[in-house]
Amino acid sequence: xxxxxxxxxxxxxxxxxxxxxxxxxxxxxxxxxxxxxxxxxxxxxxxxxxxxxxxxxxxxxxxxxxxxxxxxxxxxxxxxxxxxxxxxxxxxxxxxxxxxxxxxxxxxxxxxxxxxxxxxxxxxxxxxxxxxxxxxxxxxxxxxxxxxxxxxxxxxxxxxxxxxxxxxxxxxxxxxxxxxxxxxxxxxxx
Amino acid sequence: xxxxxxxxxxxxxxxxxxxxxxxxxxxxxxxxxxxxxxxxxxxxxxxxxxxxxxxxxxxxxxxxxxxxxxxxxxxxxxxxxxxxxxxxx
Numbered sequence: 001x002x003x004x005x006x007x008x009x010x011x012x013x014x015x016x017x018x019x020x021x022x023x024x025x026x027x028x029x030x031x032x033x034x035x036x037x038x039x040x041x042x043x044x045x046x047x048x049x050x051x052x053x054x055x056x057x058x059x060x061x062x063x064x065x066x067x068x069x070x071x072x073x074x075x076x077x078x079x080x081x082x083x084x085x086x087x088x089x090x091x092x093x094x095x096x097x098x099x100x101x102x103x104x105x106x107x108x109x110x111x112x113x114x115x116x117x118x119x120x121x122x123x124x125x126x127x128x129x130x131x132x133x134x135x136x137x138x139x140x141x142x143x144x145x146x147x148x149x150x151x152x153x154x155x156x157x158x159x160x161x162x163x164x165x166x167x168x169x170x171x172x173x174x175x176x177x178x179x180x181x182x183x184x185x186x187x188x189x190x
Numbered sequence: 191x192x193x194x195x196x197x198x199x200x201x202x203x204x205x206x207x208x209x210x211x212x213x214x215x216x217x218x219x220x221x222x223x224x225x226x227x228x229x230x231x232x233x234x235x236x237x238x239x240x241x242x243x244x245x246x247x248x249x250x251x252x253x254x255x256x257x258x259x260x261x262x263x264x265x266x267x268x269x270x271x272x273x274x275x276x277x278x279x
Contacts, residue, residue, distance in 0.1 A: 022277065026270055033269055058273055104195045107208045112195065112240045127257050130250050149251035155216065174212045181247055 010074035017065035029058050032075065035151060036082050042146045043086045043139070053089065057082040072160050079147070079161040103174065110181035133183045141176035148173055199237075200229035207237045211244055 005027045008016070013031075016024030036057060040050035060081050068077060134142060148158045148169075159169035195205035207230050213219045214227045231238045 104205045113236045149248055150254050170212050
């Protein structure tokens, strides 16, 4: 790949893709395939489904590059394409957590006021333990925790990808974190 | 241990501090609201302990990213080849 394609911005790459530039497409794929695969494995729940959806996502990006409008970043747009494809193919793990549990109840289950609230903190430092707890959560909880906390996407970007207003995204994120802490507390240190 | 989130320190209920933890941690609280939460945390051991644990879990999640192995050259090449074949169809 040419140095100029490697140095191009995402927006420049998408414009080039719209013009049929396969080299620009290859750079875009190289830039985002790992993050999108991690996301799709979380959203779809299996590696095989995630790999299929990953190909479909990039092919959709190629076909729709001419329609890209810079209302959101290219990265956000790719995540939205991936998420829509996962839903369309019914491969999105959409088991919903209980939405109506009050935050304070979740906080108590997560260890607020307990004799050892630090248990969750200690166990969260053990990567294998944390990954196992994360994997056991309902799909929407895993999805938001992956985007915002693991990948570190900004709150606004996470909200756009999930189709939520920012305050609603924050509330869902808070609930998911508290459920994760409660899950961690249920287990004992190895 | 009494586990009531109704206790009030520095003019804030523990339950209100729990609600505001995400915004406190991501720095999006306004100056006055942030100061109120900090005053509460200085006086309330339970909220301070829980806030510390909550922050550590968030940090632990972000650290998971480092556990993901880098893409192998073969993996990347396989995907690029599959996409190229589909574009050629």
